[in-house]
Amino acid sequence: MLTNQEIADDLLSQFGDKIAGFEEHHEIMSVFTTVETAKPMIEYLYQHPTFQFQYLTDLAGIHYPDNTGGELSVVYHLHSWTNNHRIMIRIFVPIDAPDVPTLIDVYKSANWMEREAYDFFGINFVGHPNLIRILNIEEMDYFPMRKEYPLEDATRQDKIDALFGR
Amino acid sequence: MPITADITWYILTALTLISALAVILVRNPMYSVLSLVLTFFLLSCHYFLLNAQFLGVVNMIVYAGAIMVLFLFVVMFLNLREYREETKNNLTKIGAFVMGLAILGAIIASIRRLQYPMPSNDQFNVTTGYVETLGDLLFRDYLLPFELVTVLFFIAMVGAIIIGKREKGERHF
């Protein structure tokens, strides 16, 4: 049975100071790292003979408007089936230059997930072959999941906002 | 009712000629093929009029029903606009005209030399066009040519299959 400690030790010995920290929530460990390290780290975890993180469960973008210099975050959620172990890798990029290397050459499933993250947050995945909007129409000129957009439908006429709690 | 038959014949012939002319005069290949189908159908009607029902139906099945379907099949894939703008220079036009004249001359010449057997009412045999008579003829008097033709067709079929098989790549349908 693989433990988080083992992985943490192994990663620390491999990447050392590139790792900004660890966090554990409900048995899933998050590794905070830099944008440049993320991809080598994931490749390392993918090819590691015992870890074998060969399944990309999810890829999520998050917007932290207050975290200056790292407003946008990308969370890679990896799963090792042989060890039945999950791990998350987190990176932060500034909103002005949200460039993140693409993961398509590691996991093909990253294709649409990255497009979705681009669509919602405007994270620019460098090297993605087809980085266009996926869920929204292409003419859209903003990134809807960013916190500054409340984005209720402005054309709704049948609502009264006067009530408390809304 | 000989008069009715005559009238029918005239109408049929007129229609046949019109549709046959339409085959070459119409510019749209789709219409052209369909006119040809109509021509075959009308020719079959001529056969019926001559009491050669078997021949008529076979003509219909083979030509109108099968071969022309394949023609239509091909035409359906053509990009019609391309062919309309095909330019013809004067040389080809003159060539075509000369060739057409030559063929017309040959046909007229051969028709002129033909001897028509004139059928008379007392010689007329209802069963002439029947399939039984035809079968008798084919399998008794003309057995060898008939069998040779079948072998020929068979060889052609095998050849066609082999040529079709040689197509490169994966399955295409």
Added chain:
Amino acid sequence: MDIFWIKAIIVLVIFGLSLVVAMYSTWAERKVAGYMQDRPGPNRAGWGGLLQPLADAGKMFFKEDFIPAQANKWLFIAGPCLAMLTALLSSAVVPFGDTIIVGSDEVQVQGIEVNIGILWVFGIVSLGVYGVMVGGWASNNKFSLLGAIRAASQNISYELAMGLSLIAVIMMTGSLSVRDIINTQHGGSWNLLYQPLGFIIFLTCAFAECNRTPFDLPECEAELIGGYHTEYSSMKLGFYLFAEYINMFVSSCVVSALYFGGFNYPFMDKVAEALGNDATGHNIATAIGFGVFFMKALFFVFFFMWVRWTLPRFRYDQLMNLGWRSLIPLAILNIVVTGIGLMFEIRWFSWVAVVIIVGVALVQAAMKPKAARGILEAAPVR
């Protein structure tokens, strides 16, 4: 009365009958589908939904008639007309009954009796594909075009197997006239008893010629939306749908005429004897025969629907494989076996083929336990 007028009336009756049958086939299809799927089907328009076809027709006549802008207008109109025309023409030679005696004349209950009757049906059916092809092409829609192409190749291919399976019957009868074929089956010696293989092949091909499931590729809803009639609205669509049902009825008639004895039924001689030899008795006997024939045909119409609501459909290449690689060789085998049988005057000889095939299947099923079998793999194409 002039024989011409009697004939005209008969022709009109047959014509009207096929129309009515086709019309109520649409109702029957919906009812049969409903009952097979545990639901009642249409039951609001008239008692048991009997006015449903009229409602559909009424609606269709007054629906907007639509011709797509880029479509070829004349061919677009010609398509359904051709389909309808060929469908109606083919019923001309089907003998619906024996003769009726009017005055001194004995008139056959049939459109026209020609000595190549079955070939006529065949010829007209082979023309039937033009309606579909022309309509599908003229619509200028890719789905329609695909449907038209599928229809054309399917019809041509299955015509071959159909014709070959027919030849065995013709060999046994020695005539191309449908009436002769029916008459040789008189006295319970139905062709089905001698031509089991031929019957199955013919029936399969009839399904394919009518574009019915499992061969409904030209119009299959899930792939091509409506296939060749995707672009058609109003009564033009109605014509297409109608033509399909007329075709179905005619092929049911032909199947029952060729293999099920047509208007023959067991003990018909005794019935005819009991009814007497005079004109009325003869006519009543003919009417009974007509009724029997009609019931047989309707059973096959039902059969068409029954199969449609049971089976999945083929894929295009599988359809072609079935036609060219299974049905045609089988039909040729059937001809050879029948020929051998005829040579030694054993009429039931083609059962030999059937028995051998079934026997081999049974032996194989018994020999190999399930576990010993391999894993299903996709059949290599070509």
Added chain:
Amino acid sequence: MSERPNNIKLVDAPDGYGGSGFFATSFEKVIALARSNSLWPLPFATSCCGIEFMATMGATYDLARFGSERPSFSPRQSDMLLVMGTIAKKMAPIVRQTYIQMAEPRWVIAVGACASSGGIFDTYSVLQGIDRVVPVDVYVPGCPPRPEQILDGVMQLQEIVKNEPLRRRDSPEYQALLESYGIIK
């Protein structure tokens, strides 16, 4: 075979003049009646309500009883457009085009909260009711509506169709309605 329930309400014959052997009625009414009993749906099913529509088509509720079981996915052949499910703004032009392609006479039923008004999806991406792009005849509430309610909607539409004059589609009011949606005939 199952016994037929006797209490099925059959369609009443239209008012007319009866006599021995003839029954004359207003032609218009007959056609309207025919239309109302042969409403072929075009199921424009995008989400949950589409699943309920399957149930409506199914054995337990059976839309076929009303003569509308032939789903025609080609807009040319259908009479009523059943919009079932959320219509996103990306989808809206397609609904509209499908409507445009339908042959007259055509009717629209908005099935469920999402199609009628946007439902709970009060967001940037969802169209707040399809009546912003196509004219709607019947709204069916519910999320998703029960099959009974969908049947109610269809029956309500039958009522509308029955009372629609034959010439309505040529009337200037109808043209104006279409024009207000920007649909030119």
Added chain:
Amino acid sequence: MQLTNRSKKIDKSEMSLAERMYLPAIASGMAITLKHFFKKKPTINYPEQKRYLGPIFRGHHILKKDEAGRERCTACGLCAVACPAEAISMVAAERQSGEEHLYREEKYAAVYEINMLRCIFCGLCEEACPKQAIYLRHDEFVPVFMSRDEVIYGKNKLVENMDKRYLREGWK
């Protein structure tokens, strides 16, 4: 890849010759459909026959009154807050003296509107109501609408009619 010891391979055995000949499977399939042809139909003839939907079905909204015929609603607004579709809106008013026979609490909803097209019938309002005033009836649907103007239901359509009181009945 084997991750657990509970996997079970599906049956994908080679076709036997009989299966290869199409006909047995076709015949058995057709036997099934024919059997259903003569089966009793489970269809509910809807407008004439109606199904009992169970005691907790979430249908038409109703604003309950108490036994004395007073409205229970006190316009606290919890239902409006709980509504995910934001379909409920209300205007509260103070009960005047002399209106005690109309309203049970000191505050009542002068206007209580539900947008029936927005409503998703999730039942959260019923759950949220501390006064047991709003219910979703189990025996009635919201009718279909023909125009947008009639979809907002006010108190005239929502408040319970004392002659036809709503009772939530269980299975008989």
Added chain:
Amino acid sequence: MSEDISTQNTLTQRNQTAVMGPQVGNLALKGGVPIVSEDGRELTTLNLGPTHPSTHGIFQNILTMDGEKIVSGVPTIGYIHRAFEKIAERRPLYQITTLTDRMNYCSSPINNMGWHMTVEKLLGIEVPKRAQYIRVIMMELARIADHLICNSILGVDSGAFTGFLYVMQKREEIYEIYEEMCGARLTTNMGRFGGMERDLSKEAIRKIREFIQSFPPVMQEFEKMLNRNRIFIDRTVGVGPVSQEMALQYGFSGPNLRAAGIDYDVRVMNPYSSYQDFEFDIPVGYTGDTYDRFMVRNGEIWESFKIIKQAIENLPEGPFHADAPEFYLPPKQEVYRNMEALIYHFKIVMGEIPIPVGEVYHAVEGGNGELGFHLISDGGRSPYRLKMRRPCFIFYQAYPEMCKGVTLSDAIIIMSSMNVIAGELDA
């Protein structure tokens, strides 16, 4: 983005050819020049969707075809994008349940329960055994309903309509059980944080038992109609195979993955809600083709059936919800009598209960695979970020590769055997 679409001038001629959906100009004939393949064949473009009958949900596939063979496909999705994740950021936690209903609408209880379990994990609520068992029963019923739809629709798409209506009747019975449990058929909004909103009623138990009795013959009939029918076998075997490597690469999960031969099942790997108590197998296929997918789903229906049987036999006594007054609504009678209950009631409905700051990922085995909720809470009344891992969205991207080189008919069968649910795909 234009606000008012009705004024957009996207108008086309009315009698234009009915392509089902908008013409995609740049992918059709480019400037009138036909697309030509490498070996010189003229290719056509076929626009499948968004309203094509076989795209049950709504998505578009622009297929480049050589005759009937598909050369390449470009999928477009997002036609019912509803911004679940955005809405979730301004809704109290309990209202998000209604959103999850509409995600995979064929099996909403699984989504509901998955969401509830996620929140319970965050809040640290222990759910009593009885509630867990009830959840299992509901989830497995939902799985049966989901798989029934998928498999019978596969039948419909291959032309056999009737089996669909036979199993639909059983689905109807499942919906009746839901109705008895929560009052709705499809969008159930079932269960609450900490358990269920009400106990299994007698009637519900009766209906479940009746379902257990009547389901097997119908299912057997359905299997008999298709499983060994050669037409069906020919249509499905070898169509759209997915190798194990490809499945891993494309992030497959659920039945589609198991058809490829990998027995990954969240219920077994990370048991939740007492799944470890039940005995069931994981059906796996061989090559991941359409037939395998069909058969795996059929097998799973039987396994779910087994689980339901076990759960209803061994249904433990006890409360049906956790004793967590600050998260679970008190009974209505309490609200009147008990001041504390009234306060909790108000607080819960208003969403004023403090939620711990933290982060949680919880996955359940949804109808289509691993359905995960990644909830990040900053202590506010609604999630800071809720990312839903929607299995359909992830594995549908393999579709272009799966349909490469097959015929149009195959492409459609592959699509329906993947069971892509639009609500889940587009979120």
